[in-house]
Amino acid sequence: MNAILKFLLGAAGAALLALPLSAQALRIKEVAAVQGVRSNQLIGYGLVVGLDGTGDQTTQTPFTAQSAVAMLQQMGVTVPPGTNMQLKNVAAVMVTAQLPAFAQPGQAIDINVSSMGNAKSLRGGTLIATPLKGADGQIYAMAQGNLIVGGAGASAGGSKVQINHLSAGRIPGGATVERAVATALNQGEFLQLDLNAADFSTARQVAEAINRAKGAGAAEAMDGRVVRVRMPQAPGERVAFLADIENLPIDMATPSAKVVLNARTGSIVMNQAVTLGACAVAHGNLSVSISSTPVVSQPGPLSGGQTVVGEKADIQVKQDPGSLINMPAGTKLTDVVKALNSLGATPQDLLAILQAMKAAGALQAELEVI
Structure with a gap:
């Protein structure tokens, strides 16, 4: 029985190996987009109320008090001039949203709310009706609702503990579309x-x-x-x-050879079209170490001098020997990776090595630094 099972498994494996591997084709929607069918950015300025004493400090953010006075005046409430309003439960915020393509009046969209002032937390706050405008200055949505803040924090006795971010939140379905954006879908031949x-x-x-x-x-x-x-x-x-x-x-064609270098993080990404010509590379590390030792100078007895504290610095420069490494030509990505790994260089060092290879004509790829 075991022999029959092994024979069937072997036959099935041979049949699978004999089948041709079909490359997965991309769809047009994954490589192209219809012109004019896109989302639009909306932005607005509003107030969040109902905070538990974690709002803006109006002495440092006067625009919060000005916005609150303007809102009260629209509701028929007159604030006497010169009133020192201490609005600890109010925070000035910026509201942003993405208006999807084909959005119609009455539909709900998600919004993001971010503090503009020095509010400690927006947790538990409610956004007051805020008009959201597009790049043309027209109002396309109205936002209002209770914020969802994914963080939490507490402070006492000079100690503070905070999890995630407290000065920004989100309101799912917090804005209602008031105006539709025309598209070119039904225009022209x-x-x-x-x-x-x-x-x-x-x-x-x-x-x-x-x-x-x-x-x-x-x-x-x-x-x-x-x-x-x-x-x-x-x-x-x-x-x-x-x-x-x-x-x-x-069927996507083979992309052009490209190596992307991130100079800030040292990340290096290359696609499958990168090839490497035969070359020789010498690589060595240069390190500079500086050590500082405190030195105290004591004056003599009855000299009237003062004690002076100084530092003694010790600087050492060390350069590791680098051997000349022969790197064979590679026509596949795996060959290029093996050749670069043989150098034993760090990602930061590879940034300079790859640029030198490109200048020498050994690296057949476009270098892009981000």
Whole structure:
């Protein structure tokens, strides 16, 4: 029985190895977006009330008291001039939101609330009705609701404990859309697809995939980023047309070789198209150590001098010997990684080594520093 089972498992494994591995194709919606169909940023200024003594200190943030007075005047409450308002339960905040594409009046969107002043915490606060405006100055939503703050904290006797962030919160569905943003979906004969990254090969494949599915002349690649698509005239047909073409599969071409270097963190990321030519690299570490020792100088007896405290510094410079390492040519990403690992250099050192390899012509890739 065991022999039969082993034979079946071996036959199944051989059959799986014999099957060709199919590459996963991307859909058009993952590499391109419809021009004009995007979200819009909204921003507003408001007040959070109901805080437990953790609001702004009005002596340092006078705009909080001014905003509270203006709000009370709109409600028919007159504050005598010169009144020193100590509003410990009020905080001035900035409210931000993303207005999704095709959002219609009456729909709810999420908002983020962040303190502008020196409020200690927004926990337990309520945002008062705040208009949210777009880049054109028009009001597109109204925000109001109770904040959800994911942090907590306590302080006593000079000690303080805080978990997460207390000066920012979120209100799910806290804004109601008041105005819709017009899109170019139902305007004109053509619609434009914008690729996420400029690439002539990808633009051609997107146009060819649409032409195969919808007929010749349905799409045309204008340049490395724009594909122009001929759309049906009826609005209902346009929605069905876009639903069909955005799910069409395309085979992505091999991307251009690129190495991304983060000079702040030392992170290095390279794609599979990076190749390495044969070269020789010498690498050595240079270290400088400085040690300081306090020195006390005591005056002589009855000399009338003063005790002086000084420092004695000891500086040492050490340079590790670096041997010349022969790095063979590598045409695969694994070969390049093995060659770089053989240097035994830190990520910070690799930043300089990769730049030197590029200057010497041994690294066939584009270097991008972020």
